[in-house]
Amino acid sequence: MSPQLYIAYCSNARRALLAGLAEFAILFTAFFPVSALAEAATATDPLPSWNDGATKQSIIDFVTRVTKEGGPDYVKPAERVATFDNDGTLWIEQPMYTQFAFAVDRVKATANQHPEWKTQEPFASILAGNLKGLAASGEKGMVEIMAATHSGMTTVDFNTTVKDWLATAKHPRFKVLYTDLVYQPMLELLDYLRANDFKPFIVSGGGVEFMRNFADQTYDIPPERVIGSSGVTQYQMWDASPVLVKQRKILFVDDGPGKPEGINHFIGRQPIFAFGNSDGDKEMLEWTAACQQLCFMGLVHHTDASREYAYDRNSDVGKLDKALDEATAKGWTVVDMKTDWKTIFPAAKTSP
Amino acid sequence: MSPQLYIAYCSNARRALLAGLAEFAILFTAFFPVSALAEAATATDPLPSWNDGATKQSIIDFVTRVTKEGGPDYVKPAERVATFDNDGTLWIEQPMYTQFAFAVDRVKATANQHPEWKTQEPFASILAGNLKGLAASGEKGMVEIMAATHSGMTTVDFNTTVKDWLATAKHPRFKVLYTDLVYQPMLELLDYLRANDFKPFIVSGGGVEFMRNFADQTYDIPPERVIGSSGVTQYQMWDASPVLVKQRKILFVDDGPGKPEGINHFIGRQPIFAFGNSDGDKEMLEWTAACQQLCFMGLVHHTDASREYAYDRNSDVGKLDKALDEATAKGWTVVDMKTDWKTIFPAAKTSP
Numbered sequence: 001m002s003p004q005l006y007i008a009y010c011s012n013a014r015r016a017l018l019a020g021l022a023e024f025a026i027l028f029t030a031f032f033p034v035s036a037l038a039e040a041a042t043a044t045d046p047l048p049s050w051n052d053g054a055t056k057q058s059i060i061d062f063v064t065r066v067t068k069e070g071g072p073d074y075v076k077p078a079e080r081v082a083t084f085d086n087d088g089t090l091w092i093e094q095p096m097y098t099q100f101a102f103a104v105d106r107v108k109a110t111a112n113q114h115p116e117w118k119t120q121e122p123f124a125s126i127l128a129g130n131l132k133g134l135a136a137s138g139e140k141g142m143v144e145i146m147a148a149t150h151s152g153m154t155t156v157d158f159n160t161t162v163k164d165w166l167a168t169a170k171h172p173r174f175k176v177l178y179t180d181l182v183y184q185p186m187l188e189l190l191d192y193l194r195a196n197d198f199k200p201f202i203v204s205g206g207g208v209e210f211m212r213n214f215a216d217q218t219y220d221i222p223p224e225r226v227i228g229s230s231g232v233t234q235y236q237m238w239d240a241s242p243v244l245v246k247q248r249k250i251l252f253v254d255d256g257p258g259k260p261e262g263i264n265h266f267i268g269r270q271p272i273f274a275f276g277n278s279d280g281d282k283e284m285l286e287w288t289a290a291c292q293q294l295c296f297m298g299l300v301h302h303t304d305a306s307r308e309y310a311y312d313r314n315s316d317v318g319k320l321d322k323a324l325d326e327a328t329a330k331g332w333t334v335v336d337m338k339t340d341w342k343t344i345f346p347a348a349k350t351s352p
Numbered sequence: 353m354s355p356q357l358y359i360a361y362c363s364n365a366r367r368a369l370l371a372g373l374a375e376f377a378i379l380f381t382a383f384f385p386v387s388a389l390a391e392a393a394t395a396t397d398p399l400p401s402w403n404d405g406a407t408k409q410s411i412i413d414f415v416t417r418v419t420k421e422g423g424p425d426y427v428k429p430a431e432r433v434a435t436f437d438n439d440g441t442l443w444i445e446q447p448m449y450t451q452f453a454f455a456v457d458r459v460k461a462t463a464n465q466h467p468e469w470k471t472q473e474p475f476a477s478i479l480a481g482n483l484k485g486l487a488a489s490g491e492k493g494m495v496e497i498m499a500a501t502h503s504g505m506t507t508v509d510f511n512t513t514v515k516d517w518l519a520t521a522k523h524p525r526f527k528v529l530y531t532d533l534v535y536q537p538m539l540e541l542l543d544y545l546r547a548n549d550f551k552p553f554i555v556s557g558g559g560v561e562f563m564r565n566f567a568d569q570t571y572d573i574p575p576e577r578v579i580g581s582s583g584v585t586q587y588q589m590w591d592a593s594p595v596l597v598k599q600r601k602i603l604f605v606d607d608g609p610g611k612p613e614g615i616n617h618f619i620g621r622q623p624i625f626a627f628g629n630s631d632g633d634k635e636m637l638e639w640t641a642a643c644q645q646l647c648f649m650g651l652v653h654h655t656d657a658s659r660e661y662a663y664d665r666n667s668d669v670g671k672l673d674k675a676l677d678e679a680t681a682k683g684w685t686v687v688d689m690k691t692d693w694k695t696i697f698p699a700a701k702t703s704p
Contacts, residue, residue, distance in 0.1 A: 078574060155616055199576075212620045222430060223620030224551075224576075233616055235609035235635055242638050244616050251617070252603070257587035264507055264585055264596050265603070266618060268564045268575030283587055286594050 046192040048342075049185040055340045058333045059189065062296040066272065067196050073294040075272055077197035082273035083263060083284060084186070086204035086211060086228075088318040089277045089300050090219060092171065092181040094309040096317060099210050100142065101178075102165050104134075106149035114148075123148070146207075147248045154243040155209065155233060162213040174345075179218050183300075185341045186275075190219055198273065201225045203263055205255035205280050209246075227266045229254045255280045260287035272296065282323040285332065297332035299323060304338040398544040400694075401537040407692045410685045411541065414648040418624065419548050425646040427624055429549035434625035435615060435636060436538070438556035438563060438580075440670040441629045441652050442571060444533040446661040447524065449669060451562050452494065454517050456486075458501035466500075475500070498559075499600045506595040507561065507585060514565040526697075531570045535652075537693045538627075542571055550625065553577045555615055557607035557632050561598075579618045581606045611636035624648065634675040637684065649684035651675060656690040 050056040065073040066080065087093035096104075107117070107126045117123035122141035125133030134141065150158070171181055190200050202211060202221055208228035215221045232249040235242060254262040260283050263271065274281070274288035277300040285297040301320065302311050312320040327334050337344070402408040417425040418432065439445035448456075459469070459478045469475035474493035477485030486493065502510070523533055542552050554563060554573055560580035567573040584599040606614040612635050615623065626633070626640040629652040637649040653672065654663050664672040679686050687693070 081576075201576075208617075208620070224433075224553075224618065226620065230617060233613050235612050235639070242612065242635070242642050244612060260587050260594065260596060261585050265560075265582060266576065268560070268578065283594070287587070290594050 046195070047185065047188050049188055051340055051342055053340060055333055055335055059192075059296070059298070062273070062294065063192065063196050063198075066294055075293055079269065079272065080193075080196070080198040081267060081269050081271045082193050082198045082200045082275075083203040083227075083259075083267075083271040083288070084190075084200060084274075085276040085278070085281050085284070086202050086206055086215075087277075088302065089275055089281075090182055090186050090202070091178065092174075092308065093318050094302075094311065095172065097206070098178045099206050100145075101169065102162065102210065103145050103149040105165060105169060106161070107145060110149070150207065150210075150231060151246045151248045154238070154245055156243070158209060158246055159213055162210055166214055179214050181345055182218055183341070184343050184346045185335075186300075187219070187346070189275075190221070193273070194220070199225065201227060201263075201267060201271075203254065203259050203274075203284060204228045205253070205258075207231075208254075227254060227262050229258075257283045259284035263287065274298070275300070276323070277302065278318040278320050279323045282326060285323065285327070289330065289332075297327070297330075298335065299327050299332060300335045301337060303336050304341075304344065307344045308337060310338075398547070399537065399540050401540055403692055403694055405692060407685055407687050411544075411648070411650075414625070414646065415544065415548050415550075418646055427645055431621065431624065432545075432548070432550040433619060433621050433623045434545050434550045434552045434627075435555040435579075435611075435619075435623040435640070436542075436552060436626070437628040437630070437633045437636070438554050438558055438567075439629075440654065441627055441633075442534055442538050442554070443530065444523065444526075444660065445670050446654075446663065447669070449558070450530045451558050452497075453521065453530075454514065454562065455497050455501040457517060457521060458513070459497060462501070502559065502562075503583060503598045503600045506590075506597055508595070510561060510598055511565055514562055518566055531566050533697055534570055535693070536695050536698045537687075538652075539571070539698070541627075542573070545625070546572070551577065553579060553615075553619060553623075555606065555611050555626075555636060556580045557605070557610075559583075560606075579606060579614050581610075607632045609635045612639035615639065626650070627652070628675070629654065630670040630672050631675045634678060637675065637679070641682065641684075649679070649682075650687065651679050651684060652687045653689060655688050656693075656696065659696045660689060662690075 047056055047059065050059075065071060066075040068074055084090055087097050091098070104126055107123055111117055111123070111127055114123070117127060122134055122137035122145055125131070125137065126145070137144070153161075166177065166179055169178060170176060171178055174181060193200055200219075200221055202215055202219070202225065204211060204227070206228050208226055208230045211228055212223040212226050215226045216223060230251045232247040232251045233244040234247055236245050237243075252258065252262065252265070256279075259281065263269075263284065270291045271284075271288045272291055272293060273296040274284050275298040276282075276284060281299070285299070288295050289297050299320070301324065302309050302318070304310060311318065312324060324334070326332070335341070399408055399411065402411075417423060418427040420426055436442055439449050443450070456478055459475055463469055463475070463479055466475070469479060474486050474489035474497055477483070477489065478497070489496070505513075518529065518531055521530060522528060523530055526533060545552055552571075552573055554567055554571070554577065556563060556579070558580050560578055560582045563580050564575040564578050567578045568575060582603045584601040584603045585596040586599055588595055588597050604610065604614065604617070608631075611633065615636065622643045623636075623640045624643055624645060625648040626636050627650040628634075628636060633651070637651070640647050641649050651672070653676065654661050654670070656662060663670065664676060676686070678684070689696070
């Protein structure tokens with residue numbers, strides 16, 4: 001076997017090894033040059049879109065310490081649970097949450113089936129292009145819009161609608177697909193964690209079924225590792241075939257204290273690594289900080305108005321206030337988007 | 353490398369390969385004798401505790417077909433979701449559901465903190481050892497007992513209590529730990545599916561937090577792959593530390609139609625393989641049968657009064673009536689415990 005093939009082969013095999021095959025490890029170390037592999041790994045920067053500095057170093061230090069077998073901070077692969085907020089942490093959330101943009105478009109697309117919407121708020125404002133009227137409807141209006149556009153159909157039909165929308169809808173400022181507006185540095189972080197046998201989960205206030213339609217392809221996070229807010233679904237027989245029909249009733253709100261509650265409900269383990277960007281992530285980060293071993297808590301601070309957006313304490317979308325104070329007080333990692341990230345979005349897809 | 357070491361090494365590496373590393377596959381097939389591996393695999397019976405016959409063959413045929421790359425029934429590893437009921441499918445459920453035995457023991461153990469229970473049903477009947485009185489309290493009484501013993505504490509304290517109980521409580525007939533009363537043929541089936549890159553999940557009417565305390569060690573199924581009925585938990589701060597406190601309120605009942613609903617809620621994929629043993633699994637099996645490719649639906653029929661129990665249509669615990677008719681009509685696999693299973697429980701742990 002040529003040296004290149006040999007190293008490529010070993011570095012793939014090493015992942016299987018780290019997954020916990022103890023006997024295999026004994027065989028492996030007896031026959032393969034592990035030290036050479038370790039050198040090869042450190043020679044390549046795992047986070048090339050992150051500028052060197054304290055933020056990047058805090059991530060690498062943490063991963064190095066919890067994966068060092070025999071070290072005081074070692075954590076077994078099975079317990080390397082990493083949780084990520086989605087909106088504003090993995091992809092763009094301004095000028096409005098992407099799922100809400102989807103809901104607004106669905107109101108327009110299905111208005112002909114709802115003649116009553118012409119005079120009924122908040123639908124009338126959407127159909128008239130009256131954003132002030134929509135804003136005036138407040139949280140109650142938002143809930144009404146979400147319920148109307150996220151219920152009454154089967155899960156299969158809903159998924160088709162979301163996939164079709166994601167394949168065509170463009171962001172109002174960047175004029176590209178929403179799935180192109182994911183953060184390149186965070187994609188690298190997900191890859192880096194997976195290469196170190198972490199299990200990344202999404203833990204988002206967004207709708208679980210909405211996110212599962214792109215998380216797999218966009219982030220390489222499979223549906224069963226996506227946690228989010230959810231509505232009740234009901235098992236029914238339609239034409240002698242079983243379907244799940246989405247109901248208006250909310251089952252679970254995965255935001256704020258709902259994040260640790262959701263992590264317990266879906267995963268049943270405490271994370272050792274968590275990343276968010278808003279006050280809705282505060283309790284998830286606190287819950288992670290209460291873990292029994294070395295833990296990592298991170299926040300993305302949106303500070304780059306020219307390449308993305310700059311917002312925090314006074315933003316309606318992704319408000320970051322109390323969590324920023326807590327992160328500062330407790331020494332959690334805070335990403336300064338403007339200085340810590342070399343690039344924001346994947347190359348060749350966007351120009352601000 | 354000696355031939356034995358070489359084969360051991362390759363067969364471990366093969367699992368990594370099947371996980372989907374395409375480039376690795378090319379390297380691997382160029383340098384390793386895959387045909388020799390295939391022969392070695394078929395030479396070993398993957399289900400040694402299953403008697404040869406139509407039942408065993410239906411499982412092996414299904415797995416062979418969906419894993420044959422390039423074949424008409426091939427399913428990608430990521431989509432090989434397998435769901436298993438727990439009570440009566442993976443472990444014993446007679447003479448009463450194990451979790452209910454735990455709850456009854458908890459009533460006795462905590463009675464001194466609840467003097468009112470001496471005169472309050474259904475607790476009074478439990479404390480007096482009056483099983484008829486307990487039975488008379490019906491479903492309402494059962495719910496009351498479950499709520500009283502599964503709420504008011506933190507998730508951490510609950511987990512400790514369950515682990516302590518499982519380490520000591522004995523089954524009334526077999527006089528061994530409940531975790532010794534798992535079905536050896538089903539353990540082999542779980543291993544066989546995992547070796548073929550399936551992802552086994554538990555989908556049970558039982559409490560998710562109860563099951564997560566033994567599923568990992570007993571079945572090699574990690575907490576995040578255990579789905580079950582669940583109560584609401586509430587995030588609170590106790591002495592400036594975050595805790596999750598179990599509430600009396602039910603969040604989700606994972607039984608009957610709740611099984612496909614729960615599968616959608618937690619996994620977000622339709623299974624291609626499902627195994628149950630009672631009418632509570634009927635909708636999960638129907639939902640699996642509605643999948644878009646080749647699917648497998650199985651039922652364990654308890655027919656062995658001497659080695660375990662014999663029960664079906666008239667049983668209060670694990671009633672199997674409508675699902676048995678549907679399985680027969682639709683040609684699903686029905687395990688006849690008495691004739692299909694060589695052994696019931698893991699060797700050297702139990703004697704009936």
